[in-house]
Every structure is written in C-alpha cells, then in structure tokens.
C-alpha cells in the first residue's frame with residue numbers, strides 16, 4: 001500500500017518549500033500546495049515542486065460561478081495535478097463544470113465543511129443541523145455532480161465511506177495524540193482517519209513546523 005500522507009506545504013518561500021519536500025519525500029506519498037504557495041509562485045512554483053517526483057495535490061478550493069471555475073480549471077490543466085479541490089457549497093453546476101474542465105488524470109474533490117469549523121460555527125453562518133449532517137448532504141451533492149470524492153474531517157469519513165463506497169476521501173485536521181490542534185476543531189489521529197476509510201491524509205504543521213520534519217514524517221508513517 002502506498003503512503004497516504006500528503007504533506008501540506010503551506011509556506012510562501014519556494015526554496016524553503018523545496019527543501020522541506022526533498023527532506024521528507026521518502027516518508028510521504030505526495031505534496032499538497034495551497035493558496036499560500038500558489039498565490040506566491042503560480043505555475044512556475046508548481047513545476048519546480050514537480051521535480052521532487054511526488055504526486056501534487058493543488059488545493060485551490062475553487063468557489064465561484066460555474067463559468068469562472070471551469071476557466072480556472074482550464075488554466076491549471078497544463079500542470080496536470082493529481083488532485084484539485086473546489087468548494088461543494090459552490091453548487092452542483094459548478095462542480096459538474098469543474099470536473100468537465102479538468103484533465104483526465106486529475107481527481108476533482110469537493111471540500112465539504114472545513115475542519116476548522118464546528119457545529120456552533122455552522123449555526124453562525126446560518127446552516128441548521130450538525131457538521132455530520134452538513135458533510136453528508138454535501139457529499140451526496142458532490143457524488144451526484146460526478147466528482148471523484150470529498151474533503152471532510154476524520155469525524156465523518158467513516159459514514160461517508162459507507163455511503164459512497166468507491167469515493168476518494170481526503171482528511172485533514174490530523175494530529176498525533178499529543179499534538180496541538182491550533183485552529184483545527186474537528187481533529188483525529190492519522191491512524192484513526194486511515195482506519196475509517198481516508199484515501200489521503202493531509203498533514204501540515206505537525207511535519208512542517210516540527211523541530212525535525214524528517215523525524216516527524218517518519219513517526220507519523222510508523223503509526224499508520
């Protein structure tokens with residue numbers, strides 16, 4: 001089984017991002033590049049990171065009208081990312097058009113409810129019901145739109161997996177038992193997420209901000 005860990009490289013400096021990826025590449029299965037990196041370095045940065053030789057998850061969390069999101073997907077087509085994210089709350093037509101515009105080898109995955117939110121936060125943005133209900137509802141919508149899978153927390157992945165058997169499930173908000181959660185609210189351990197059906201485990205600060213990122217990546221690998 002290949003390593004399901006994608007290390008989140010959330011940093012604005014290209015040299016630091018490359019150094020981190022080179023350091024941990026033997027103990028992770030892929031690299032996740034998000035807004036912080038992409039807004040600073042764009043296509044050039046992604047191409048530079050591709051030299052590391054690992055699959056690239058381009059976490060752009062696209063959320064706009066269908067025409068604009070489809071255009072954005074076409075603009076990144078040439079980079080051939082393994083995975084791209086859109087927000088499920090952009091709606092079915094947006095997700096359908098995103099998938100239609102994506103490259104054949106790119107998985108398009110919908111972010112359901114951010115792992116930094118809990119039930120109280122949902123209420124404050126006017127959504128009734130629990131995080132669990134919201135994730136299940138958006139997972140159904142993403143499935144109906146023809147996406148490859150969703151991003152959710154480890155609290156929901158078991159239930160989603162049960163309902164969407166061949167889906168591709170990305171779980172961030174992962175911490176070892178002694179790790180600080182920081183801004184994350186729906187948190188589980190990497191092992192728990194894996195056991196509950198996660199296809200990809202996204203791990204950022206527990207590796208990137210560790211005193212010894214290589215040792216941290218190895219320690220996480222040993223638990224899964």
Ligand SMILES: O=C(O)c1cc(=O)[nH]c(=O)n1[C@@H]1O[C@H](COP(=O)(O)O)[C@@H](O)[C@H]1O
Nearest residue numbers: 008059113114115151172173202203204205
């Ligand atoms: O789409 C994501 O990757 C994502 C979705 C989500 O609900 N929560 C979440 O934390 N993420 C990303 O996962 C990574 C988590 O980072 P750490 O909390 O440092 O491990 C960050 O790059 C986030 O942007």
